[in-house]
Each structure stands twice: as structure tokens, then as C-alpha cells.
Amino acid sequence: MERTLLDFWVGLFVAAGLAALFALALKVSNADSFGGGAGYTVTASFDNIGGLKVRAPVKSAGVLVGRVSDIRFDNKTYNAVVTLRLDSKYQFPRDTSAAIMTSGLLGEQYLALEPGADERNLKQGDAIRITQSAVVLENLISQFLYNKASDASSSSPEDAQHPGAKP
Amino acid sequence: MKANVISRLGRTTLDSIGRLGVASRFLMMILTRSATSWRRFGLIVREIYSSGVLSLVIILVSGLFVGMVLGLQGYQTLETYGSAESLGVLVALSLVRELGPVVAALLFASRAGSAITAEVGLMKTTEQLQAMEMMAVDPIARIIAPRFWGGVISMPLLAAIFSITGIYGGYMIGVRLLGIDDGAFWSQMQSAVDFREDIVNGVIKSGVFGFAVTTIALFEGYDAVPTAEGISRATTRTVVTSSLAILALDFILTAFMFRG
Amino acid sequence: MPSDNLVEIRHVSFSYRNRSVLRDISLVIPRGKTIAIMGGSGCGKTTLLKLIGGQIRPSVGDVVVNGETVNRLDNASLYRLRRSMGMLFQFGALFTDLNVFENVAFQMREHTNLPEEMIRDLVLMKLDAVGLRGARSLMPYELSGGMARRAALARAIALDPMLMMYDEPFTGLDPISMGVIGKLIRRLNDALGLTSILVTHDIEESLKMVDYVYFISDGRIEAEGTPDEIRASTQPFVHQFVHGEEDGPVPFHYPAPAYAVDLGLPDRESR
Numbered sequence: 001m002e003r004t005l006l007d008f009w010v011g012l013f014v015a016a017g018l019a020a021l022f023a024l025a026l027k028v029s030n031a032d033s034f035g036g037g038a039g040y041t042v043t044a045s046f047d048n049i050g051g052l053k054v055r056a057p058v059k060s061a062g063v064l065v066g067r068v069s070d071i072r073f074d075n076k077t078y079n080a081v082v083t084l085r086l087d088s089k090y091q092f093p094r095d096t097s098a099a100i101m102t103s104g105l106l107g108e109q110y111l112a113l114e115p116g117a118d119e120r121n122l123k124q125g126d127a128i129r130i131t132q133s134a135v136v137l138e139n140l141i142s143q144f145l146y147n148k149a150s151d152a153s154s155s156s157p158e159d160a161q162h163p164g165a166k167p
Numbered sequence: 168m169k170a171n172v173i174s175r176l177g178r179t180t181l182d183s184i185g186r187l188g189v190a191s192r193f194l195m196m197i198l199t200r201s202a203t204s205w206r207r208f209g210l211i212v213r214e215i216y217s218s219g220v221l222s223l224v225i226i227l228v229s230g231l232f233v234g235m236v237l238g239l240q241g242y243q244t245l246e247t248y249g250s251a252e253s254l255g256v257l258v259a260l261s262l263v264r265e266l267g268p269v270v271a272a273l274l275f276a277s278r279a280g281s282a283i284t285a286e287v288g289l290m291k292t293t294e295q296l297q298a299m300e301m302m303a304v305d306p307i308a309r310i311i312a313p314r315f316w317g318g319v320i321s322m323p324l325l326a327a328i329f330s331i332t333g334i335y336g337g338y339m340i341g342v343r344l345l346g347i348d349d350g351a352f353w354s355q356m357q358s359a360v361d362f363r364e365d366i367v368n369g370v371i372k373s374g375v376f377g378f379a380v381t382t383i384a385l386f387e388g389y390d391a392v393p394t395a396e397g398i399s400r401a402t403t404r405t406v407v408t409s410s411l412a413i414l415a416l417d418f419i420l421t422a423f424m425f426r427g
Numbered sequence: 428m429p430s431d432n433l434v435e436i437r438h439v440s441f442s443y444r445n446r447s448v449l450r451d452i453s454l455v456i457p458r459g460k461t462i463a464i465m466g467g468s469g470c471g472k473t474t475l476l477k478l479i480g481g482q483i484r485p486s487v488g489d490v491v492v493n494g495e496t497v498n499r500l501d502n503a504s505l506y507r508l509r510r511s512m513g514m515l516f517q518f519g520a521l522f523t524d525l526n527v528f529e530n531v532a533f534q535m536r537e538h539t540n541l542p543e544e545m546i547r548d549l550v551l552m553k554l555d556a557v558g559l560r561g562a563r564s565l566m567p568y569e570l571s572g573g574m575a576r577r578a579a580l581a582r583a584i585a586l587d588p589m590l591m592m593y594d595e596p597f598t599g600l601d602p603i604s605m606g607v608i609g610k611l612i613r614r615l616n617d618a619l620g621l622t623s624i625l626v627t628h629d630i631e632e633s634l635k636m637v638d639y640v641y642f643i644s645d646g647r648i649e650a651e652g653t654p655d656e657i658r659a660s661t662q663p664f665v666h667q668f669v670h671g672e673e674d675g676p677v678p679f680h681y682p683a684p685a686y687a688v689d690l691g692l693p694d695r696e697s698r
Contacts, residue, residue: 018324020324021323302510
């Protein structure tokens with residue numbers, strides 16, 4: 001094969017391969033927002049994180065602003081400590097609160113940030129004070145039933161034992 | 168009779184361990200004598216052509232079909248749970264993490280790997296390698312090393328092209344044919360696929376596969392019995408051994424990469 | 428002052444996987460001569476060439492080429508020595524992915540920094556010497572056996588070696604090509620001041636053109652002499668070889684038990 005033609009094809013192939021890699025990075029994944037470099041981490045502790053996973057999205061006002069980078073159990077406080085990695089484009093006041101929410105009824109869980117009103121912003125290594133744990137469906141149901149039961153008070157407490165009474 | 172079976176088993180085991188040792192020494196030789204081929208990059212470009220460019224058609228066609236099948240199957244399952252919009256996630260993650268690197272590497276082994284073995288085996292059989300040695304040119308540096316680097320460079324590019332084509336195939340089926348919302352398809356995919364965890368790991372995988380397949384193919388060719396039958400056996404062994412190596416390596420890499 | 432002998436093989440033995448191929452062989456190859464090493468198939472002739480080229484090392488003994496002991500050289504010196512050797516392989520061993528021109532130019536491109544124009548001139552000179560100047564752009568698979576052998580010959584002399592080795596140069600050629608190759612070998616040897624070693628079993632063709640002959644059988648030197656001495660020899664082995672007799676010191680039969688026993692007729696004599 002003619003040398004220059006061969007070079008042309010190889011060049012085309014390498015260009016196509018690199019273009020595919022770029023497309024994977026930019027169009028398929030979220031490399032544009034979190035390539036890994038520009039970001040800062042803050043922590044938040046929760047009584048219960050439910051089904052939150054590492055790499056779950058962190059959203060504020062529904063916008064993706066970061067990801068959960070680490071989850072561990074604190075042996076002193078018996079809380080779950082969640083580390084969030086936030087994009088440095090987004091700054092939040094120090095009294096921002098964090099809550100674990102579920103997208104849709106059965107969807108994945110994510111962490112929602114509700115900005116506060118403090119003058120100063122969260123910095124690398126700060127802890128979010130105000131947190132709201134995940135809603136555990138079982139707790140919710142039993143709480144509901146318990147309330148029902150105490151409303152109906154005197155009559156028959158056994159009703160509460162029947163889940164068939166419809167939540 | 169029984170002792171015979173056991174002794175044969177023992178001999179086979181010892182033989183394969185010995186071959187592994189020879190193959191490792193061979194790989195070391197390639198790596199230490201690669202300087203020439205990097206200095207004369209034209210040699211590597213030639214090999215990128217024969218292992219990369221010539222594998223492009225099979226990679227494109229297979230990628231498209233694998234993606235379309237994933238689209239069809241995934242849609243039917245996800246539809247049951249009312250979450251057909253997650254089809255993009257399913258297609259992209261399966262391709263980027265597993266199918267892209269693995270299937271592309273299997274195709275690469277049977278297309279380019281077997282060609283490399285046959286070519287090197289033929290050069291050995293027709294005494295071309297010996298002739299080169301007698302001309303004071305090191306065949307490892309001149310013949311083997313450029314093929315090695317050509318394969319190692321081509322493989323990740325082929326895998327990326329495979330994944331992208333597959334995702335496009337899934338998109339055609341899911342969005343164009345079955346009517347999933349265009350925006351939901353891409354946005355769910357983007358929020359679920361992580362660059363470092365999924366894409367980079369996928370590229371690392373395909374790099375490792377390229378390394379393994381090319382080494383096996385070159386070794387089998389260089390080590391082939393110099394007859395027509397020997398070449399055909401070596402070619403078969405290349406495809407079988409590299410397919411097994413790809414699947415085993417994939418398991419090990421997956422266990423390390425996606426534990427979280 | 429190097430000796431008059433370009434190659435000296437001193438008491439060399441070589442065995443491969445416990446099978447003894449060469450046993451205590453000594454021979455000398457004087458400068459400027461054309462020497463044939465003959466013997467039946469599988470008698471270790473090709474092994475001898477590989478020893479001289481340093482591709483294998485003898486189990487015992489020394490191989491000396493141009494004053495250097497080949498089997499004691501390190502890789503770099505061996506490669507340096509090989510630049511002054513040319514070898515024609517049995518079927519040419521042309522590089523299948525390069526055309527005739529590039530095959531001949533191969534060593535020049537690998538070992539020298541000559542400008543492209545000079546390489547072109549040199550290649551055309553070499554190709555002209557073997558009569559293939561017009562076939563420069565053909566690929567090896569387009570050549571006939573004789574042409575491939577000649578192209579390979581042009582490649583082997585590309586860097587003007589001092590020693591040429593020919594491994595079975597006549598095998599598989601028609602009589603015309605055979606004569607052409609034989610004359611070429613002789614002419615190149617005299618014109619370029621080479622020393623040539625032919626390994627062959629083609630007695631007729633080689634007796635016409637060589638200065639001296641060594642006969643090898645069963646890993647030993649069985650006979651030696653000039654072509655006239657060989658033709659006149661009464662030694663049984665040489666006689667059998669020269670005249671192509673089917674039975675003699677080299678038996679027709681591979682060692683086997685008596686024919687009758689093999690056929691299951693053990694009691695034939697008693698009947």
C-alpha cells in the first residue's frame with residue numbers, strides 16, 4: 001500500500017478512536033462537571049442514610065452539584081458520616097442543610113442541599129450541621145398506624161396490628 | 168492406567184508453567200527492545216493499520232448490533248417496571264463497563280490476533296526471521312515489537328469506538344423506534360455514568376486486554392512449529408488462549424474496580 | 428595478520444535434544460575459494476552453516492571466522508560480524524511484505540544512513556548482477572522459484588559481504604535455473620572476491636563449480652578433496668553418492684527386523 005494512504009487511514013482511525021473517547025467522556029458520562037480536579041469535600045452525619053450509595057448525586061434545587069464520595073460509620077456517635085464532593089463552581093452558605101431524598105417512589109436516593117442564609121460559605125473539610133435522615137418506609141408506616149391507633153384510642157388498639165387496615 | 172493419567176496431568180501442568188515462563192521472558196524481550204520501533208514510528212503506524220484499521224468494520228457492525236439488541240431487551244424488561252427512560256443507563260453502563268472492552272477484545276483476538284500469529288508463524292516457517300537475524304537485524308526489535316505496540320495502541324481505540332457505536336445503536340432502538348424521550352435517555356445516562364469509575368476503568372480494561380491478546384498472538388506465532396500444520400495450530404491456540412485470558416482478566420479487573 | 432583461512436572449524440561437536448548431530452568435525456575454508464559441503468539429507472550440513480553464522484553454539488569446540496571465535500562473541504559483536512556475512516536460504520526467505528527492490532534495500536536501510544538516491548543506485552546494481560533489474564517492483568509471491576532465489580542472492584550480497592553461505596541453493600529448481608544459479612554463485616565469488624560455502628546434496632551441479640568438497644555422513648567428515656579427486660574416488664561412500672546408487676554404505680533400508688519376521692512368517696526356513 002502507498003505509504004501516504006496508509007498514514008491517512010491510520011490517522012483517521014486514531015482520530016475516530018479519540019473522538020469516541022471524548023464522546024464517552026462528555027456525552028455519555030459527566031466528565032464535564034466532575035473530571036475530578038476542581039471540587040471540594042464537606043461531610044454530613046446522619047442517623048440513618050437508608051439506601052444512599054457512594055456516587056449518589058448531590059442536588060440543590062434539583063440541579064446536580066456534586067456526588068457522594070464516601071460513606072462510613074462513626075463508632076463514637078453511631079452515626080453515618082457521608083462525605084460529599086461538590087463542584088467548586090457551586091458555593092453554599094455554612095448553615096446549608098442536607099437531606100436524603102428519593103427520586104420517585106422507587107427511584108434511587110440522592111442528597112438534597114437546602115441553602116441557608118449565612119454570610120460565609122462552606123469550605124473544604126467543613127461539616128454540614130443540619131441534616132435530615134432518609135425516610136425509611138417501614139418506620140413511616142408504623143408511625144402512621146400508631147397515630148391512627150392513638151386517634152381511635154379507647155376503642156380497639158388491636159387494629160394497629162392489622163396492616164390490612166390500609167396505610 | 169490411573170498412574171498414566173496422573174503423570175500426564177502432571178506433565179501437562181509442568182509444560183504450561185514452563186510455557187508461561189517462556190512467554191514472560193519473551194514479553195520482557197519485547198519491552199526491552201522496543202526503543203527501535205519508537206524511534207522509527209512508521210513501523211508502528213503500519214501495524215496500527217493492519218491490526219486497528221482493518222478490524223474497524225467488524226467492530227463497527229458488531230457494536231451497532233450489540234447496542235440494538237441491548238436496546239430491545241432492556242426496553243422490554245424496564246418497561247415492566249415503568250422505567251423505560253433508564254434504558255440509556257442500562258445500555259451505556261453495560262457497554263462502557265463490560266461489553267465494550269470484552270467483546271471488542273474478543274473480536275480483536277479473532278481478527279487481528281490470529282492474523283498476527285499466522286503472519287509471524289509464516290515468517291518463521293519461511294526462514295524470514297532467521298534471514299533477518301543473519302542480516303544482523305534483530306527480529307524482535309524489527310518485527311515483533313512494532314506489532315506489539317500497534318496492537319496495544321489500537322485496542323483501547325477500538326473498544327471506545329465499539330462502545331460509542333453500541334450506545335448509538337441503543338439510542339436508535341430506544342428513542343427512534345420505541346419512542347423513549349430523547350432528553351431522558353441522555354440525561355439519565357449522564358447522571359448515572361461516572362467518568363472516572365466507568366469510562367476510565369473501561370479504557371484501562373481494554374488496554375490490559377490489548378496487552379494480553381497481542382502478547383499471546385506474537386508468542387504463539389514466534390513459538391509455532393515451523394510447518395503449515397504448526398501455523399494453523401498456533402492460530403487456533405491464539406484465539407482460544409486469548410479469549411480465555413480476556414474473560415479471566417475481566418473477572419479479576421472487575422472485582423478490583425467496581426467493588427463499591 | 429589473519430590466517431589464510433577465513434573459516435576454521437576446530438573439533439566441533441553439536442547435539443540437539445540428546446541427539447548427536449555433529450561429532451568432532453574439523454575443517455578449514457580458505458579465503459577466496461568456493462567450498463561445497465555435501466551429504467545426504469539430515470546429516471547436519473545446515474547445522475554447520477548455523478554454527479558459522481552464530482545462530483547456534485557448538486557443544487564442544489570452536490568456530491573461528493576471520494580470526495574471531497564466533498561461539499564466544501557477545502550479541503553486539505556477533506551482529507557486527509554478521510554484517511560481513513551473507514546467507515542464501517533454502518527457498519530464498521524473501522520478506523513477503525516487501526517487494527524485490529525493498530528486499531534488497533532492507534539491509535542498507537537498516538544499517539546505513541545512505542541517501543535514498545544512492546540506495547536506489549546500489550540496489551539496481553545488485554539486481555542487475557542477478558538479472559532482475561526489471562523485476563524490482565514485483566512482490567515475492569509473483570516470482571518463480573529461480574527468480575526468488577536470485578532476488579534473495581541480490582539481497583545477500585547487498586552489503587558486499589566477505590563470506591557467502593548458500594543453504595541448498597539448487598533445491599526445487601528446474602535445470603535451467605539451476606545452471607543460472609550455479610554460474611551466478613561462481614561469478615559473484617570471483618568478481619567480488621568472496622569466499623563461498625555451499626551446503627548441498629546436488630552433486631552434479633556443484634562438482635562443476637567448486638574448488639574443494641567435504642563429504643559429511645552421520646555427523647563426521649567422511650571424505651574430502653577436489654572435484655577431480657572426488658569423481659575418481661573409490662571410497663565406497665563417495666562412490667555411492669557420486670553415482671547415486673541405491674544401496675551401499677548408506678543403506679536403502681531404515682534399520683528394521685528381518686522382513687520375514689515382520690510379515691509374520693517365522694517358520695519359513697524350517698519348512
